[in-house]
Amino acid sequence: MPDSPDVVIVGGGVVGCATAYFLALEGKSVTLIERDSVASHASGFAYGGLSPIVGIIEDDPVLPLSEAADAIHKELAERLPGESGVEYEYRRKTSLTVATNPVEVDALKESYEWLRAHYKGGVSWHDEASVHALEPRVGPSVIAGLMADRSGEVEPYKFTLALWQAAERAGAVMRNAEVVGVSRKAGNISAVRLESGEEIEAGAFVLAAGPWMGKTTEWLGIDMPISPLKGQILRLQAPGDPLAVSLSWGHNYATTKPDGLLWCGTTEERVGFDETPSALGRDTIMSSVVEVLPYLEDAELVHHTACLRPVAPDGLPVVGHAPNNDGVFIASGTGRKGIFLGPAMARVTADMVIGNTPSVDVTGLSAARFSGVR
């Protein structure tokens, strides 16, 4: 391990591990500092859906990142299992979004009209009869559906582990420690300080601490109000055949994973840093799932998890230079889409660290959009 690496990364979730991967491939010496273990929070317990942004806001600042993410996942699927030795269950999967009331039908129809003009893939509208023919197990409340073929999925823990294993094989080093502060030389951050008091100096620093990014506010002296949004997921032993499509409705979803279990969720809870699965979360998810898929009423609950999404006040990712802190980069705020967007954010971040112009326009996603420097 070099005494002073080129880059220190704080956080061993998907964003930190992917950044380590891209930087190590570029020949940079990287030390990643993780206080728990790789993917021990949201990156290991997410649903693992890969869904490009298909909103109907044409100048959505996340769209370029979303398009890049789609391409990078395809590219990684070709080489990352071999580079890492980890098979992370990447697959393309058609998604079916269903509506259960007239208001949802109108919103879905609006999306459909927009997608017909803009979606770079196949998209089709299904009325009540058609959606029931597609998946006969949906309940009577389902009255329309929108099918799109650009989605995919991964097993999120294995994916993040694959990124880390490949980074490690390319020379990156992991330190199991908590970063509690920074030191400065001539006004610039020169080292991170560990709980033990040890300092690790580096030429550049990437902060990828997920929902704990808010704590780095003090270190940087900037306003970066990223906070945790809890979500829960159930894994069910479901009777009958697997679901052929990835199903979603409102904020909820269900899909059959390669482990043979039907994964479904989710909740959106503002409860601070509490990562405990709750009975209320379980019941809320089950009642919504059973409304859409009544055959799951007696499914056996095999696993119940909870984790925290990192969310900025405007819901957009935060990526780029830390204002007023030369050599410090921020990569977080991925909300519900970090497994999908993480590798693209990481590549942009790696480009910035190296001094290359990123190939993706992320100007609308800078930390400077918050209230500014304190």
Ligand SMILES: Cc1cc2nc3c(=O)[nH]c(=O)nc-3n(C[C@H](O)[C@H](O)[C@H](O)COP(=O)(O)OP(=O)(O)OC[C@H]3O[C@@H](n4cnc5c(N)ncnc54)[C@H](O)[C@@H]3O)c2cc1C
């Ligand atoms: C229920 C649920 C379902 C989801 N489903 C999907 C999905 O289907 N598709 C999708 O794309 N996204 C999904 N997400 C979102 C995705 O999981 C997150 O956006 C993503 O994992 C965030 O990754 P991260 O690396 O930023 O943070 P994390 O995974 O939280 O990693 C941050 C790491 O930093 C470490 N850390 C923090 N502070 C310090 C410190 N001071 N010192 C050392 N280490 C530190 C933590 O221990 C942690 O390991 C889901 C999220 C939830 C909650």
